[in-house]
Amino acid sequence: MIDAVFSETPTLFGMVHIVAFVGILLFNIAVFFLLRRCDEKRLLGILNKLGLLMIVAEVFKQWFCHVYVFEGELNLWFFPWQLCSMAMYLSFFAVYLKGKMQMAALVFLATYSLFADIIAIALPYDMLRPQIALVVHSFAYHGLVITESMIAMMILSKRPRKEANFGHATVLFLAMAAIAEVINVVSHAILNDIHVEPNMFYITLAYPTTQPVLHDIAVNYGIPVEIVIYLGLLILMSYIVFLLWRKIYAADKRSKTHTR
Numbered sequence: 001m002i003d004a005v006f007s008e009t010p011t012l013f014g015m016v017h018i019v020a021f022v023g024i025l026l027f028n029i030a031v032f033f034l035l036r037r038c039d040e041k042r043l044l045g046i047l048n049k050l051g052l053l054m055i056v057a058e059v060f061k062q063w064f065c066h067v068y069v070f071e072g073e074l075n076l077w078f079f080p081w082q083l084c085s086m087a088m089y090l091s092f093f094a095v096y097l098k099g100k101m102q103m104a105a106l107v108f109l110a111t112y113s114l115f116a117d118i119i120a121i122a123l124p125y126d127m128l129r130p131q132i133a134l135v136v137h138s139f140a141y142h143g144l145v146i147t148e149s150m151i152a153m154m155i156l157s158k159r160p161r162k163e164a165n166f167g168h169a170t171v172l173f174l175a176m177a178a179i180a181e182v183i184n185v186v187s188h189a190i191l192n193d194i195h196v197e198p199n200m201f202y203i204t205l206a207y208p209t210t211q212p213v214l215h216d217i218a219v220n221y222g223i224p225v226e227i228v229i230y231l232g233l234l235i236l237m238s239y240i241v242f243l244l245w246r247k248i249y250a251a252d253k254r255s256k257t258h259t260r
Contacts, residue, residue: 002133003068010128010135017128020135021121024143031147035154043155044095050148051092054141058088061137068131076187079198081180083234084120087113087145094152100168103159107169109152110245111238117145157249166242170235177201177231203227 010016035043058080065078080088090105090113097105120127120142127138156164180200187197188206202209208218209226218226 002064004132005130006132006135009130012123012125012128014128016135017124020124020139020143024121024139024146027143028146028150032150035151038154040155040158043151047091047148047151047155048095050144050151051088051090051094054088054144055092057137057141058085061134061141064131064133064137069129069134073196074191075196076191076198077196079183079187079200081176081183081198081200083112083116083176083201084142084145086176087117087148088141091148100165103156103163103165104168104172106152106156107164107166107242108172109149110156111166111169111241112173112234113145113152114149115238115241116234117142117149121146153245156245161246161249164242164246166239169238169242173235173238174231177203181205203230 006016035046038046062078062080065075066072069075087109090109094102094105094109121139124138124142127135127142129135129138181203183198183200184204184206188204191197194207197204197206202211205223205227208215208223209230211230214226214230217229
């Protein structure tokens with residue numbers, strides 16, 4: 001049955017979490033070896049198809065949550081504009097973008113999406129729910145985000161390193177965060193109920209975050225200060241991912257040069 005539930009709700013670092021983590025790891029290792037010799041055109045085509053698959057799956061998720069999780073009541077908690085949701089849109093549209101816009105999308109996938117997704121898989125608090133279909137969707141979705149980030153890195157590695165501009169990806173990130181905040185503010189003004197309104201990018205101004213340390217900052221220094229620090233940390237950690245990719249890219253290029 002589509003609405004089947006676990007006998008016990010999965011827990012952090014429990015069997016379901018560990019099996020999902022190992023499955024995602026093995027799947028992406030296999031995908032890496034299958035795709036590592038593909039050219040850019042094929043990789044962009046695969047990225048596009050993965051994005052489409054995720055959009056279709058997201059439609060199913062929205063329907064499932066409305067019917068089986070929220071029992072037909074209006075609830076926008078799963079509104080599809082979280083940071084991890086961005087991979088779905090960028091993967092689908094990347095093949096249609098050109099020049100700096102495409103590069104910004106690819107760098108975003110290789111940095112912001114990758115970092116956010118690793119954290120989501122490592123600490124999947126909101127993914128461990130009673131409904132089996134929702135848990136399967138959540139982990140499968142985040143597993144594919146890893147795949148898309150990896151494909152983006154493969155494409156970037158085939159291009160001149162100087163074209164990969166983290167600043168452009170950061171502008172894209174801030175624009176997405178601004179849209180997320182607009183969604184939060186408008187929905188709060190209309191719904192005024194923290195149990196049904198969304199918290200996109202976890203930067204709502206309506207109430208303090210529940211994230212450790214950041215919650216204390218919000219309470220003691222104000223929510224806007226906490227949001228700025230939170231976004232700054234996301235940018236910093238994503239930039240570290242970017243620098244690590246550049247080092248790996250440079251090492252790989254030197255290795256190929258020496259073997260010729």
